[in-house]
Every structure is written in C-alpha cells, then in structure tokens.
Amino acid sequence: MMRGWKLPAISRERARAASKRVLRVGSVLIALICFGCLAWQIAGLSAGGAGTTITEADGRSREEVQAELDRLVQENMMTVSLAPTAQLDDEGNLRVNVINDEENSFPQRFRVIQNDRQLYRSSVIEPGKCIEFCRVEDIEVGDAYVEIQALDRDTNMPHGNPTRVKVSVVKTDG
Amino acid sequence: MNETKHEARQALMRRAMGALCAVGVAGTLLAPTAAFAEVQTNTDGETIITVQADTSNIAFTVPTTIPLSVQADGSLIVASEDEFKITNESPFDIHVTNMTVKSEDGWNIVASASVSSNDNSIDLAIGPSGNAADASEAIQAGGIDLSDNAAWNMGYTGSAEDSINLTCSGNVSHVTKDLQTASKVATITWTVAAGQAGGE
Numbered sequence: 001m002m003r004g005w006k007l008p009a010i011s012r013e014r015a016r017a018a019s020k021r022v023l024r025v026g027s028v029l030i031a032l033i034c035f036g037c038l039a040w041q042i043a044g045l046s047a048g049g050a051g052t053t054i055t056e057a058d059g060r061s062r063e064e065v066q067a068e069l070d071r072l073v074q075e076n077m078m079t080v081s082l083a084p085t086a087q088l089d090d091e092g093n094l095r096v097n098v099i100n101d102e103e104n105s106f107p108q109r110f111r112v113i114q115n116d117r118q119l120y121r122s123s124v125i126e127p128g129k130c131i132e133f134c135r136v137e138d139i140e141v142g143d144a145y146v147e148i149q150a151l152d153r154d155t156n157m158p159h160g161n162p163t164r165v166k167v168s169v170v171k172t173d174g
Numbered sequence: 175m176n177e178t179k180h181e182a183r184q185a186l187m188r189r190a191m192g193a194l195c196a197v198g199v200a201g202t203l204l205a206p207t208a209a210f211a212e213v214q215t216n217t218d219g220e221t222i223i224t225v226q227a228d229t230s231n232i233a234f235t236v237p238t239t240i241p242l243s244v245q246a247d248g249s250l251i252v253a254s255e256d257e258f259k260i261t262n263e264s265p266f267d268i269h270v271t272n273m274t275v276k277s278e279d280g281w282n283i284v285a286s287a288s289v290s291s292n293d294n295s296i297d298l299a300i301g302p303s304g305n306a307a308d309a310s311e312a313i314q315a316g317g318i319d320l321s322d323n324a325a326w327n328m329g330y331t332g333s334a335e336d337s338i339n340l341t342c343s344g345n346v347s348h349v350t351k352d353l354q355t356a357s358k359v360a361t362i363t364w365t366v367a368a369g370q371a372g373g374e
Contacts, residue, residue: 051278052240052360054250054296054346056353062251069241069253076239079263084232084368097231106238123220130228134220145365150238160238166271166367 050076050152050160078104080148080163087172094120094136094169096146102128106150106159112136113164114144124156144169232368233263234328237340240300240362244346244353248287252342255303261337262328264368270326270338272365273300274317275309278358280351285310287347294351296359298344302326306341309360317363324371 057065079101087095100108104127112120112134120136149162237258243251252258262268275298277283282292285308290297299306305325312318320326329335351357 050239051358052242052298052362053356054242054244054353054359055356057243057245057251058354065243065251066254069243069251070257072239072241073237073253073257076237077235078238079233079235080366081228081231081233081263083228083230097228099228099231099233101233130223131220132223147363161240161362161364163236163238164272164363164365165232166365 050158052161075105076150076160078106078108078148078150078160078163080165082110082146082148082165082167084165084167086144086146086167086169088136088139088141088169089172092135092137092139093133094139095133096167097130097132098122098125098146098148099130100125100127104150106153107156109149109151109156111147111149112139112144113147114139114142114169119144124151139169141169141171143167229265231264232266232268232366233331234268234366235261235263236364236366240342241356242342242344242359244349248345248347248349250298250342250344250346252344255339255341258342259337259339260328260364260366261331263331266330266368267370268328268366268368269321269324269371270364271321271367271371272317272319273307273312274363274365275312276361276363277313278360281357281359283309283313283360287345290347293348294346295348296344296346298342298360300340300342300362302338303341306343309344309362312362317365320371321367322371327370 060068081099081101083095083097094112096110096112098108098110107127108125110122110125110131111118119139120134122131122134125131144167145164146167147162147164150159151157152159237253237260240258241253245251260270275283280294282290282295284290284292284295284297287295287297296309298309300309301307302325305323307318307320326338327335328338
C-alpha cells in the first residue's frame with residue numbers, strides 16, 4: 001500500500017467539482033421531492049370532501065352512499081351571522097359584526113367586496129369569536145357584499161364553498 | 175395599672191383590626207367586576223370579541239360541502255333533501271339572490287353531459303324542488319339572478335317556511351379522472367340578503 005499518496009492537483013479539483021455537482025443535484029432532487037409532497041398534500045386537502053366534490057359509488061348500495069353523503073353534508077354545515085346594515089364612521093371603521101357561531105366546526109375568514117373589488121380581507125375568526133369592526137378603505141355608502149369562507153381547522157386553508165351576504169353600507173353620525 | 179393599659183391597647187387594636195376588615199369587605203363588594211367579554215384589538219384595527227348571539231344580525235345555516243357520487247350509468251347520487259338545506263336563523267325573512275358556479279379541477283360544466291363531447295363533462299342542477307338552478311348558466315359572469323324567484327325565500331326563524339330544502343341532480347360523461355378519491359368539481363357560491371324576493 002502506498003503511504004502518503006495524494007491525487008494530482010488537477011484530479012483533486014475535478015473531484016471537488018464533481019462533489020459540488022452531486023451536492024447541487026442532490027439538493028434540487030430533495031427540493032423537488034419536498035415540493036411534490038407539498039403539492040400532493042394541498043391537492044389532497046382541496047379535493048377531500050371540500051366544496052362540490054364527486055366520487056364513484058363503487059359497488060355500494062344506494063342507501064349506503066346516501067347515508068355517507070348525508071353525513072358529509074351534516075358535518076360541513078356552517079352558520080353565517082353578520083350585520084345586514086354595516087355602519088361606516090368618518091374614520092373608515094365599518095361595523096360588520098361577523099360572528100363565527102360557537103357551534104361551528106370551522107374557523108372563518110371574510111372579505112368585503114364592492115363593485116366587484118375586494119376591499120378588505122379579515123384575519124381568522126375562531127368559533128365563538130366575532131369581528132365587530134374593521135377598517136375598510138375606499139368603501140362607499142350603498143350595496144356591498146361580505147363573503148364568508150370556512151377554513152380547514154389545521155391549515156386555515158379554504159374549506160368548502162364560500163357564502164356571500166348582501167349588506168347595506170350606511171354612514172353613522174359620528 | 176400596666177395590665178389595664180395593656181388590655182386597653184389590645185382592645186384598641188382589636189377594634190382597629192375590625193374596622194380595617196370591615197373596610198376591606200366593603201371595598202371588595204363595591205369594586206367593579208371584571209368584564210365577562212374578552213376584547214382584543216389587532217393591528218388591522220379589528221376588534222375581536224367573544225360573544226354569544228346578536229338578534230339584529232342576519233344569520234342562517236348553509237352547507238359548505240355538496241358531495242356527489244356517480245353511478246355506473248353516469249347519473250349522480252346526492253344528499254337527501256332533509257339534510258341538504260339552507261335554514262334561516264334570523265328574526266326576519268331572507269332569500270337567496272344569486273348563485274355563481276366556478277368549475278374546478280378540469281371539469282366541464284355543461285347543459286347536458288349526454289350530448290357533450292368534452293372529457294369530464296358534468297351537468298348539474300341545484301335548488302328548491304321545481305326551481306333548481308342550472309349550473310351551466312351559473313358559470314356565466316354574474317351567475318344566476320334569483321332575486322325575483324320566491325322559491326328561494328325563507329321566512330323568519332321558527333316559521334313554517336324558515337328552510338329551503340335543496341334538490342340536486344345531474345350526470346357525467348367522458349370521465350377520464352380517477353374517481354376513487356374525491357375530485358373537486360366546482361365552487362358554488364350563494365348570495366343571501368334580508369327580505370323576500372322582489373321586495374329588497
């Protein structure tokens with residue numbers, strides 16, 4: 001066995017470059033795998049029982065399928081509650097009084113929409129909580145919409161179909 | 175003499191302690207109790223509070239999920255009308271004024287799946303019996319205007335007509351998707367307003 005044998009300088013450089021290439025390729029592969037897993041999880045979350053979804057009956061009886069569909073509807077019911085007349089003060093504070101009923105299974109988020117423009121997006125409202133006022137810039141007196149979206153309990157991503165409520169924005173004296 | 179003075183001092187101290195205790199108890203009784211509602215204000219200017227109910231609100235329960243199951247002949251099984259409904263929880267009438275549909279995941283929402291030549295075609299109608307709204311019309315800009323359709327009215331909570339039971343029917347054709355796992359067909363958004371149809 002040869003002691004103290006070293007690679008020639010040129011070969012050492014090539015070896016280092018090869019190692020770096022392996023590291024770069026490995027990093028990209030790992031990133032792609034992670035991204036793929038994330039995309040798979042997101043797709044799974046969005047398709048799994050949220051919104052309007054379809055599966056095959058798969059040999060089950062109509063009664064079995066019906067019972068399963070009824071259960072899914074029951075478990076995903078939501079109570080929407082907010083002020084139908086939204087009072088606006090001189091400083092742009094809008095009283096929406098959006099209540100996430102304590103019996104609801106999901107957190108909620110809402111948007112304020114007027115003339116097809118989103119003017120405001122709220123933070124997450126847990127069941128049992130209410131956002132009474134929010135500051136909405138550029139909103140005008142007249143018709144507007146508050147859109148309530150249920151959120152996934154774990155990820156706070158949208159869960160299911162949103163619901164809109166038509167509200168009247170009115171000015172307060174103060 | 176010294177004992178008398180000592181006893182007098184002790185008596186005085188007892189009276190003083192008694193007075194202090196009395197003041198303490200009275201102070202406790204008169205102190206304002208802490209507010210029951212928890213109030214938080216965040217950086218968006220939102221005031222988040224814990225509440226129970228507000229009878230001036232418009233309130234209703236609505237399904238957020240519309241699950242469908244497809245049979246071998248392409249027809250759909252849907253949830254029963256007893257479960258699939260919108261219920262008014264407000265002390266005044268409300269009604270559904272609009273329905274919009276946005277197709278998802280590559281599904282083609284058409285007027286009739288049986289005559290469509292597109293892959294993953296679905297036709298769908300949702301609404302009160304006899305007044306179901308066609309999803310293929312609701313995907314147009316602005317959705318379907320239901321504001322003059324009395325079938326979408328709901329009376330005040332507790333009245334005989336405080337709910338609308340929803341029917342749902344449809345068919346699929348040329349399905350290329352694997353339906354062993356749920357596939358998202360559409361996002362359906364209903365708009366609700368106070369009052370009755372045509373009388374907002």
